[in-house]
Amino acid sequence: MGTLKRKHIGIVFFALALLLNSCTKPLPSHDVDLIRSGVVKIYSTFQEENYLMPWQSGRIARGTGTGFIISGKRILTNAHVVSNAKLIYVQKDDDPSRYVARVAFITHDNDIAMLTVEDENFFDGTVSLEMADTLPLLNDEVVVMGYPMGGDRISITRGIVSRIDYGIYAHSGLDSHLLLQVDAAINPGNSGGPILFGGRVIALAFQGLMMGDNIGYGIPFPVINRFLEDIADGHYDGYPELGVGFLSLENKALREELGLNNVQTGVAIDYVDPFGSACGHIKLGDVLLEIDGHRIYNDGSVLLDNNKILFAELLERKQWGDSISITVWRNSKAEEIKVPLTNPPDPFIYRNLYDQRPEYFIVGGLVFSPLTREYLNIAYRDHESQNLPQLTYYSEYAKLDGLYKDRDEFVVLIKRIPHSINTYAGEFVSGILMEVNGIKITELEDVKKAILSPVDGVHSFAFAGLDDELVLDAALIEEADEAIMANYDINSLECFNGKKK
Amino acid sequence: MTRTTNIILCLLLICTVGLAGELSILTVVATYQENDPYLPWLTMKPDLRNGYAVNLGSAGLITTERTVRNAKLIELVPPRSAKKIRARVVASDIFANLALLVAEDEEISKAAVDTADFPKIGSEVSIKQLDENRQVQIAQGTVMHASINPLADYRVTFLTFTLLTDISIGADCAPVLYQNRLAGVVVGYDRSTRTATVVPMQTIATFLENINKTQRSGFAIPGFLWKPLVEPARLKQLGIAEDGKGILVLSALPEMPAAKMLKPNDVILSVNGFPIDSLGFYDDPDLGRILFSYIASGRSRPGDFLNINLIREKKPMEVSYALAEWLDEYPLIPENLAVESDDYIVEGGFLIRELNGRYLKVRGQGRESSSSSRLAYLYRSSANSPETSGQRVIILATVLPDEINVGYQNIREEVVTAVNGSKINNLSDVFSILDRDGNIHKITLKSFGLDVVLDKKTIKEANKRIANAYRIPELRRKKSH
Numbered sequence: 001m002g003t004l005k006r007k008h009i010g011i012v013f014f015a016l017a018l019l020l021n022s023c024t025k026p027l028p029s030h031d032v033d034l035i036r037s038g039v040v041k042i043y044s045t046f047q048e049e050n051y052l053m054p055w056q057s058g059r060i061a062r063g064t065g066t067g068f069i070i071s072g073k074r075i076l077t078n079a080h081v082v083s084n085a086k087l088i089y090v091q092k093d094d095d096p097s098r099y100v101a102r103v104a105f106i107t108h109d110n111d112i113a114m115l116t117v118e119d120e121n122f123f124d125g126t127v128s129l130e131m132a133d134t135l136p137l138l139n140d141e142v143v144v145m146g147y148p149m150g151g152d153r154i155s156i157t158r159g160i161v162s163r164i165d166y167g168i169y170a171h172s173g174l175d176s177h178l179l180l181q182v183d184a185a186i187n188p189g190n191s192g193g194p195i196l197f198g199g200r201v202i203a204l205a206f207q208g209l210m211m212g213d214n215i216g217y218g219i220p221f222p223v224i225n226r227f228l229e230d231i232a233d234g235h236y237d238g239y240p241e242l243g244v245g246f247l248s249l250e251n252k253a254l255r256e257e258l259g260l261n262n263v264q265t266g267v268a269i270d271y272v273d274p275f276g277s278a279c280g281h282i283k284l285g286d287v288l289l290e291i292d293g294h295r296i297y298n299d300g301s302v303l304l305d306n307n308k309i310l311f312a313e314l315l316e317r318k319q320w321g322d323s324i325s326i327t328v329w330r331n332s333k334a335e336e337i338k339v340p341l342t343n344p345p346d347p348f349i350y351r352n353l354y355d356q357r358p359e360y361f362i363v364g365g366l367v368f369s370p371l372t373r374e375y376l377n378i379a380y381r382d383h384e385s386q387n388l389p390q391l392t393y394y395s396e397y398a399k400l401d402g403l404y405k406d407r408d409e410f411v412v413l414i415k416r417i418p419h420s421i422n423t424y425a426g427e428f429v430s431g432i433l434m435e436v437n438g439i440k441i442t443e444l445e446d447v448k449k450a451i452l453s454p455v456d457g458v459h460s461f462a463f464a465g466l467d468d469e470l471v472l473d474a475a476l477i478e479e480a481d482e483a484i485m486a487n488y489d490i491n492s493l494e495c496f497n498g499k500k501k
Numbered sequence: 502m503t504r505t506t507n508i509i510l511c512l513l514l515i516c517t518v519g520l521a522g523e524l525s526i527l528t529v530v531a532t533y534q535e536n537d538p539y540l541p542w543l544t545m546k547p548d549l550r551n552g553y554a555v556n557l558g559s560a561g562l563i564t565t566e567r568t569v570r571n572a573k574l575i576e577l578v579p580p581r582s583a584k585k586i587r588a589r590v591v592a593s594d595i596f597a598n599l600a601l602l603v604a605e606d607e608e609i610s611k612a613a614v615d616t617a618d619f620p621k622i623g624s625e626v627s628i629k630q631l632d633e634n635r636q637v638q639i640a641q642g643t644v645m646h647a648s649i650n651p652l653a654d655y656r657v658t659f660l661t662f663t664l665l666t667d668i669s670i671g672a673d674c675a676p677v678l679y680q681n682r683l684a685g686v687v688v689g690y691d692r693s694t695r696t697a698t699v700v701p702m703q704t705i706a707t708f709l710e711n712i713n714k715t716q717r718s719g720f721a722i723p724g725f726l727w728k729p730l731v732e733p734a735r736l737k738q739l740g741i742a743e744d745g746k747g748i749l750v751l752s753a754l755p756e757m758p759a760a761k762m763l764k765p766n767d768v769i770l771s772v773n774g775f776p777i778d779s780l781g782f783y784d785d786p787d788l789g790r791i792l793f794s795y796i797a798s799g800r801s802r803p804g805d806f807l808n809i810n811l812i813r814e815k816k817p818m819e820v821s822y823a824l825a826e827w828l829d830e831y832p833l834i835p836e837n838l839a840v841e842s843d844d845y846i847v848e849g850g851f852l853i854r855e856l857n858g859r860y861l862k863v864r865g866q867g868r869e870s871s872s873s874s875r876l877a878y879l880y881r882s883s884a885n886s887p888e889t890s891g892q893r894v895i896i897l898a899t900v901l902p903d904e905i906n907v908g909y910q911n912i913r914e915e916v917v918t919a920v921n922g923s924k925i926n927n928l929s930d931v932f933s934i935l936d937r938d939g940n941i942h943k944i945t946l947k948s949f950g951l952d953v954v955l956d957k958k959t960i961k962e963a964n965k966r967i968a969n970a971y972r973i974p975e976l977r978r979k980k981s982h
Contacts, residue, residue, distance in 0.1 A: 247908065247909075247949075247951055247953075248908045249908065250907045250908035251906070251907050251908035251909060251954070251955075252956060253905075253942075253954045253955050253956035253957075254908065254951075254953075254954045256956075257952075257954045268951055269950065269951075270949050270950040270951040271948070271949070271950055272950070284950030284951065285950065285951060298908075389874065389877045389878045389880075389881040389882060390878060390881075390882055392874040392877070392878070393874045393875055393877070393878035396874050396875075397874065397875055397948075400948040401875065401947075401948055421734075423732075424731070424732045455738075456737070456738045456740070457737050457738065458734050458735075458737055458738040460738065464882075465878060465881075465882030465883055465884060466882070466883060467726065467751045467752045467765065467883045468728065468751050471732060471734040471735050471738050472734055473733060473734040473737055
């Protein structure tokens with residue numbers, strides 16, 4: 001979910017932590033024998049995309065991971081095990097055969113994927129694992145099963161529940177959800193496998209903290225269950241975003257300024273995201289007093305069964321299309337408003353991208369592409385890039401400073417393919433394109449359209465934060481494009497995904 | 502003792518006395534102290550800088566500005582001596598990297614100095630410096646070429662000469678002599694290529710003229726940003742048929758007279774009658790082929806007119822404007838090249854100050870990346886131009902935690918747009934509001950939909966408490982300019 005830079009903003013989502021009593025018993029080894037037939041090994045051959053030279057595809061690599069079978073002949077695993085996959089095999093512990101599997105659903109915002117197997121005979125002799133219905137307590141013993149590095153056959157490691165927290169899911173790089181931390185060894189290859197307590201799945205093993213000792217993470221079952229509910233209609237809608245930023249009301253002077261009395265608590269809204277659900281319902285200066293019937297405290301937290309969580313976590317369980325009721329303090333009185341959780345997709349937050357081709361448009365050897373997280377990473381590594389300040393500013397302040405207005409995405413000159421037509425264009429690489437031939441660029445396709453109308457015999461490109469413009473001789477474009485395609489083995493000068501809006 | 506030995510001893514005595522009397526070059530040892538760029542009431546530890554001072558006799562001594570910047574104590578040490586002579590800075594020019602000192606010793610000002618214009622390319626010169634035994638050492642150099650370079654800030658460029666030397670030059674401001682007359686000073690040295698960068702006597706002479714005027718001034722600059730006009734596509738766009746002639750104007754520098762007379766995309770063909778080629782060079786009668794900015798910084802003074810023939814929107818035109826010097830205070834975000842102590846206000850624990858280049862560079866340890874990307878963008882892009890004269894970027898740099906500012910303590914480096922409900926353009930405005938209202942209790946931050954509010958009634962107490970807790974000697978600093 002979008003996280004803004006300011007520390008006091010809480011637009012992270014957390015699942016409910018229902019902590020009810022449950023018994024703590026180690027899994028008897030014969031149960032392990034029963035369960036192991038539901039834990040499968042996944043082989044994936046995947047191909048990455050090349051975000052610096054998007055006309056060609058990236059390296060092909062292979063990886064392995066773990067998955068587990070659930071009811072309905074479905075296999076759950078991590079999205080990162082099967083992202084960008086060209087071929088997926090699954091294999092049972094006691095069976096030498098590998099079966100071809102297919103991705104049925106893959107959701108990168110919470111790193112979960114569901115596979116099906118073409119040949120349903122695969123499921124003969126397997127068991128479906130059951131999801132737990134209560135989270136364990138800290139110190140409860142858990143067991144991790146899977147196919148990690150260090151061997152080929154199924155492996156079991158054991159540990160305890162160390163922590164139940166929230167944090168970033170590395171796969172998207174941006175979203176945070178509930179995390180289960182265990183000290184059982186979770187190694188490369190364990191990804192996608194079950195973490196079991198009392199014979200039931202409490203989490204899906206998926207991340208570890210490199211610099212720590214014995215810190216492994218799993219995606220807790222509430223996050224998995226939410227995923228299963230969401231895809232039940234055949235379509236994944238994802239997490240709704242409230243889209244607000246707030247100032248905590250810990251300061252008495254601020255509370256007085258807003259007309260609150262000594263007893264009231266809440267948070268004061270100082271930012272409303274144009275792509276959030278709150279847009280049009282919550283205003284700047286509103287104080288959120290209650291959400292879904294829960295009182296909001298001055299630091300943005302609510303109490304749920306005596307546990308303190310951030311109020312935004314309450315949205316974690318909602319599905320897109322649900323509503324949430326919020327009591328706001330506005331104009332010195334309390335008002336209850338119902339906010340429909342129907343926010344549109346936000347083109348100005350940058351997640352890691354998977355299973356899609358990078359879009360690009362090449363003209364005169366200039367490669368234009370929409371701004372992506374991948375390109376930002378590449379640009380930061382290239383110390384010669386002159387236009388990093390503009391790139392960083394636009395990617396971080398797009399909505400805060402209104403840079404996104406009247407645009408659908410930011411278009412960047414990601415590369416210059418050398419040819420005499422563009423000899424002097426080097427200083428513009430990494431620049432953010434504002435206008436071409438006087439036409440405002442709102443999305444990549446605008447560049448293609450603007451090239452149809454040169455001015456004074458040239459195409460001129462204006463970039464953010466630069467005085468000078470890049471100029472190409474319009475009469476030489478066709479010849480240059482042909483030469484560039486031949487010289488550099490480029491099959492196609494453009495790739496548009498024909499996406500949404 | 503034999504008669505021969507006596508004579509030899511006498512001769513030695515005379516020689517030693519003669520050599521000890523050499524006062525054309527002295528070592529400068531400057532103890533300096535700068536303020537902390539992050540918490541401006543703190544100072545960094547005092548440190549030393551060394552260089553040479555070139556004695557101009559009654560006019561004073563020349564050294565580089567960088568050596569004596571923010572010096573608390575300046576001492577001159579003559580060759581072959583451990584004697585320390587106090588000196589002080591009379592005037593300096595940050596952009597030319599020159600400073601004039603006067604010594605508290607009459608002997609020094611009695612020296613007679615012959616000067617000469619810097620010689621042509623190919624000439625042989627000598628460079629004086631002091632070796633490890635503090636003896637005068639003469640290095641030989643050959644003049645390789647002349648060029649126009651910035652000496653401190655990219656916007657202000659000067660004529661410099663490059664020498665190839667036979668031995669390394671160890672410190673700033675070693676004098677360069679041509680036929681035994683002072684012709685320039687070394688301001689930079691590259692060991693790997695054994696090349697020295699020299700500021701010629703002509704520039705030092707202009708510097709002395711500038712500071713002796715009734716109204717001190719600096720060096721004139723053309724006052725605009727430009728680029729060579731070599732792209733065939735650009736020539737086509739601007740309708741310029743002939744290539745190889747003329748440069749492209751990008752934008753005028755803020756507060757410069759050029760701003761009223763030049764427009765972006767003007768093509769400048771000649772300056773003061775000198776035709777300019779597409780790389781910006783012209784044929785100087787004294788120096789040969791050199792960058793046109795020399796016409797402003799070397800051949801003209803502030804107040805002189807620059808007459809320009811240009812092409813604008815395909816039509817030839819003539820414009821003219823009076824040249825001016827560049828001041829560090831002109832951009833939206835000044836450099837603070839002179840490393841002056843920053844003005845600031847600490848109110849309710851909020852540190853409010855103006856943004857400058859030094860702050861950004863030091864915060865990020867050389868790369869502004871650890872500062873807010875919005876601030877780096879303002880500094881590094883065409884946005885670094887004030888909309889109104891004297892406009893600055895005011896930031897709430899950090900919050901010193903105290904009960905009065907609870908709830909705001911994570912705020913860092915946000916841009917302040919208004920204080921107590923009134924819009925502000927610079928720190929001066931904030932001081933005015935502070936005087937008007939007696940305190941700052943409401944701060945409007947850019948892109949924050951709500952103002953940060955403090956309890957008016959307890960600010961005074963809070964200020965005292967914060968000054969005590971964090972040992973801040975003065976909660977406000979405003980130097981008079």
